[in-house]
Amino acid sequence: MSDILAIVDHRRGELREVSYELVTAGRELADETGGDLHLAVISGTVEAFAEKLDREGVDAVHTVDHGEEFNHDVYAQTVTQLYDELAPEYVLAANSVNGLDYAPAVAAELDLPIVTDVVDLAVDGESLVATREMYGGKVETTTELDANSAIVTIREGEWPAAEGTGDAAIEAFDAEIDEDAIGSTVTGFEEVAAGDVDITEADVLVSIGRGIEEEENLDIVRDLADALGATLSSSRPIVDAGWLPASRQVGQSGKVVTPDVYIAIGISGAVQHVAGMKGSDTIVAINTDPNAPIMDIADYAIVDDLFDVVPALAEEFQ
C-alpha cells in the first residue's frame, strides 16, 4: 500500500485551481512513497474534467459520473469505495469548504486519522509528517502520524499547480450510491455580496480589521480613505459585525482584490484574508503586533497603534 489518491474539487462546471495543486502535492507524496498517483473526479462533466486533469505525473484518473454538483453523501460514499478498491496509503483532498464537508466523514467512516489544512507534507521513514499552523498562523507545527494510512486536506495555494500533459489511464469508476443514505439536498446557489461598490475595481484600498474595535471608530478610516481617494474594504469580522456590507469583505469567502496599493489596518493576515489580497501590488500593514502573519506578505509596515497612525496619515493629505 503506497499509492496516493487525490480527490479534486470543482464547482459549477469548473475545476477549482486547488485541483491542480492537489496533483502536485499528490505527485510529490507518491514519489516519496514510491507509489502511483490516482485522481478521482466525482460528479459534474467528469470526462471533460478528466482530460484537463491528465497532467504530468498522474497515473490514473477515476471518473464517477453522478449528479452535476457536489453532494457530500455521494462524495463520502464514493471515496470510501475508492479507498477499499485502490487501497491507497494516503487520501488527499482540498481544505476547501466542500473538502471539509466530506473528508472528515470519510475519515470517520474508514476509521482513519485526518490531518487538515496542511501546508507542507513529507514522508519520514514510514511516517507522514505534516506541517500546519496553529493560533491563526502565529506558530507552525509539525505532526507525525502513528498510522500507516490517513486522510489529509491541503491548504489552497501552497503547492504550485501541475502543468504539462500526461498519459494517465482514464477509467470510469462504478460507485454504488445508496440513495437512501443521502440525507441532504442542494437546492440552489446564490451569489452574495453584490452591492454598493466594486472593491475589485479599486486602485487603492484602505482595509480595516478587528483592530478598529468599535463601529464608531470606523470614521477615522473613512476619513483616511476619503483623503486618499481610496475605497474602503475590510476583513471579515467587520462584515460579521454588520459595520460594513458584505460587498466590502476581502478574502476567501469575500472578494479577491488586486489593487496597486492595499493598506491593511488592524488586520492580522489570517490565511482566509490573505487569499483575497495577496495579489496586491504594494501591501502596507499598520499593526501593533510585529509578528502578525500580515507582516510576511507586507512590503511596508508600521508597527504602531492605528489610532495614532491613521489620523496622522489623514492629516498629511488634508
Next chain:
Amino acid sequence: MKVLVTVKEVATVEDEFEIDGTAIDERYLGADLNEWDDYAIEEAVQLSEDGVVDEVVTVTIGPEDCEQTIRQALAKGADRAIRVWDDTLEGVDLLDVDAKTAILEAVVEEEAPDLVLSGVQSGDDSWGATGVSLAESIDFQWAAVVNDLDHDLGDVASVRRELEGGVEELTDVELPAVLTIQTGINEPRYASLRGIRMAQRKELATKTLADLGVDESAVEGAVRLTDMYEPESETDVTVWEGGAEETAGELAELLRDKGVVA
C-alpha cells in the same frame, strides 16, 4: 427538540511569546470562548427563544479552568452544561479529531439531541473537522460552514453553506443533524448581568472518560505533535520606525511616489 452545542475554550496568544517544546509557554497564553462557538451558542439560544427548541445543552472538553468560559455560554442562555475531563486527557499533547469525536460521540449517546451545533473550527488548533467527523460517527446528517439556518425546523433544516468567493449553497438537511456554524450567521449577544447571575445556578456537570464509557486508548489519537516554531518569515518587509507622525510621513511619501495622491 434538544440542541447540543460544542463549546471550546481556546488559548489566545500575546503579540510576543516564547515556545516551550511543543507548546507556547503558558506565560503568554490567555483564554477565550472560541469565536465560532459563540455564534453556535447564539444560534441555539435564538432557536430556543423562538420556541423551536426546548433545551440547549453545551458540551466542553477541558479542565476545570474553563468553567468560566462555560459559564459565559450559560449566561448567554444555554440551559445546562457538561464538561468532560480527567487525568488521561491532562496528559494528551494534542487532542486530534478522532479523540474529540470519540468523547463527543459518547456525550451525544447520553443526551440524544436532535441537533448538534458546533463551530466551523477552533481558533487555536483549527482542525475544522470535528463536527462532520462526529456526524458520521453518530449517524446524523450534517452540513459544514453554515451561515444561515431557517428556524422553521421540522424534519429538515434549511441552511446556507458559505462557499468560497461569495457563493452560497442552499441545502436541505434531514434531522437529526450536526451543523458547523460560521461567524456572521447572527450577532452573538453579550451576557447580561442577570444572565451571569442566573448562570451560577445552572447545572454544570463534570464527567470523566469512565463516566462516559470512553476507552482511554480512544483519546490517544494517531496524530502526534512533534514540533512547534515561529514560521520563518520570507518577507523583506520594510518596517518604518519612529513615532506615529514620522511613520505616517514615510507612508505619505510612498503614496505620493506611487501617484496615489498628488
